Amino acid sequence: MSAPLCRVRLHLEHLRHNVALLRASGKPIMPVVKADAYGHGLADVAGVLREEGVDHLAVGSVAEAAELRRGGFDGVIVALLGVVTDEDIIAARTYRVVPLVHDRGGLERLAAAPAGTEALNVAVKCDTGMARLGFRVEDIPAVAEFLAATPGLRPVLLLSHLAVADTPEEDAFTREQAARFERAAAALRRVFPGVKLSLGNTACLLAFPELVGDLARPGLALYGSNPLHGTSRAILGAGLEPVMEVSAPILSVHPLRAGESLGYGRTYVAPTDRLVAVVGIGYADSYRRNPAPGTCMTVRGRRAPVIGRVAMQMTCLDISDVPDAAEVRPGEEAFILGGGGEAVTPQDLAGWWGTIPYEVTCLLGKNRTA
Numbered sequence: 001m002s003a004p005l006c007r008v009r010l011h012l013e014h015l016r017h018n019v020a021l022l023r024a025s026g027k028p029i030m031p032v033v034k035a036d037a038y039g040h041g042l043a044d045v046a047g048v049l050r051e052e053g054v055d056h057l058a059v060g061s062v063a064e065a066a067e068l069r070r071g072g073f074d075g076v077i078v079a080l081l082g083v084v085t086d087e088d089i090i091a092a093r094t095y096r097v098v099p100l101v102h103d104r105g106g107l108e109r110l111a112a113a114p115a116g117t118e119a120l121n122v123a124v125k126c127d128t129g130m131a132r133l134g135f136r137v138e139d140i141p142a143v144a145e146f147l148a149a150t151p152g153l154r155p156v157l158l159l160s161h162l163a164v165a166d167t168p169e170e171d172a173f174t175r176e177q178a179a180r181f182e183r184a185a186a187a188l189r190r191v192f193p194g195v196k197l198s199l200g201n202t203a204c205l206l207a208f209p210e211l212v213g214d215l216a217r218p219g220l221a222l223y224g225s226n227p228l229h230g231t232s233r234a235i236l237g238a239g240l241e242p243v244m245e246v247s248a249p250i251l252s253v254h255p256l257r258a259g260e261s262l263g264y265g266r267t268y269v270a271p272t273d274r275l276v277a278v279v280g281i282g283y284a285d286s287y288r289r290n291p292a293p294g295t296c297m298t299v300r301g302r303r304a305p306v307i308g309r310v311a312m313q314m315t316c317l318d319i320s321d322v323p324d325a326a327e328v329r330p331g332e333e334a335f336i337l338g339g340g341g342e343a344v345t346p347q348d349l350a351g352w353w354g355t356i357p358y359e360v361t362c363l364l365g366k367n368r369t370a
């Protein structure tokens with residue numbers, strides 16, 4: 001059992017704010033809540049989204065979809081990873097999940113499974129350039145024919161996923177993917193005119209709202225990060241508010257005199273007299289061990305740099321410059337994400353970790369206790 005000292009809190013009012021921002025485009029959305037809502041917690045996030053009138057959600061596995069249904073979500077649930085096991089097929093029927101089908105084998109397997117009294121709704125995934133899951137565009141007519149001959153399966157959605165919607169220099173490839181998607185859509189709709197289309201993730205919704213299809217699939221922006229950060233289009237994702245806040249208690253406050261070293265490997269030597277706070281989070285809590293120089297937490301609304309090596313359950317900060325530093329006592333919180341004032345965003349931490357904000361919330365979210 002691991003019992004982290006750190007606390008993960010959700011600003012659900014920020015989730016509502018981000019949903020409103022994304023809806024400003026007027027496009028219907030199918031929020032993506034896979035991987036425990038990017039680490040934020042499926043139940044809490046889905047509850048708020050339902051209150052906000054969301055009636056389509058996308059998860060990863062069928063097991064996640066079943067959990068969402070058991071939690072009371074009554075809308076459409078799409079499982080983006082498709083069916084993997086025979087149990088998944090049974091669960092898809094039991095919990096009215098719309099599984100993705102992305103290859104011939106999966107289609108045949110679903111068709112061969114014991115039919116229910118009603119047809120099973122499925123989402124057809126077509127590959128337009130991501131080369132991950134999906135039928136090739138030229139195979140869609142055959143898929144449509146197969147489905148037409150299989151009354152137990154009813155296609156309700158056609159999906160594809162963009163590889164570089166967050167990269168303006170790659171717009172030509174995004175447009176090529178959109179063109180291929182249109183061809184796939186025409187082929188499927190020739191047989192199933194009612195099928196809805198869904199192409200765009202967050203970056204597409206922000207940068208190319210005209211390409212998203214009938215249902216956009218935003219993930220990242222819901223949780224408050226901007227996939228266009230650092231690009232010429234960053235402004236299109238302005239105003240999003242991070243939902244996750246992570247704090248950990250300060251365990252000790254002590255001076256470090258000029259010339260004294262700190263931590264494993266003695267990688268930090270105090271240039272002048274400093275004040276150190278030892279914080280109860282480390283790499284066992286997915287606070288990565290090798291952050292870039294300049295990595296900070298926030299104490300009393302002011303950024304305090306991480307010094308020395310991050311340990312398994314502890315990290316040291318130089319708090320010399322936080323307001324009334326001499327009054328900081330053990331038990332006070334240091335903020336790994338959030339914290340007001342000079343708050344640390346998932347984007348900041350991603351920069352220091354050499355990764356993307358998606359991974360930051362997925363990792364730190366594993367410390368959630370409720």
Ligand SMILES: *Cc1c(COP(=O)(O)O)cnc(C)c1O
Nearest residue numbers: 032161201202203217218219220
């Ligand atoms: C994760 C995912 C999304 C959401 O992408 P964001 O960049 O977080 O908006 C959309 N569609 C599929 C298929 C995904 O796997």
